[in-house]
Amino acid sequence: MTLGLQGEFTFLHALLSFVVGTIAVLFFRLFLRSRQHLVELAPEFVFVPRGYTLDELSEYDGVKKPLAFVSVRGVIYSCSTEMYGLNAPYNAFAGRDSSRHLGKVKVGREESNADWTTLSESHLAALKDWEELLRSKYVAVGWIIPSEDFTKRAEAFEP
Secondary structure, three states: OHHHHHHHHHHHHHHHHHHHHHHHHHHHHHHHHHHHHHHHOOHHHOOOOEEEEHHHHHOOEOOOOOOEEEEEOOEEEEEOHHHHOOOOOOHHHOOEEOHHHHHHOOOOOOOOOOOOOOOOHHHHHHHHHHHHHHHHHOEEEEEEEOOOOHHHHHHOOOO
């Protein structure tokens, strides 16, 4: 009878050791993984928010530089190159203020870098949804310094 109890305690002890060990390994893996992400971020890709001219913004199209910046309502976001980089589904929006296109849910470049405040109410509502999406997923790295023709360009387009 004593052997039976000792066997149960040994099994329970081994099971408890296994569970505690597994939890410890998982915890340390998660801890090291979170520390690894901090190390992987290269210093040249850490941005202090600043104003960008439209010419400067055009460099960040995922082609000229290995980063994809998208401007919505004047705020510039550093977006993933998988979605906004070269040959990516949303590359048409990278490297420019794409507010008018996103608000109209329209792919193209003809209305890029133009004032979005003249959009219709329904287009402004759609634009706000895009802005909330980008804000929730990406880091804001700056804002647009509009050129002289930023407002004038919008006059040529339908609201």
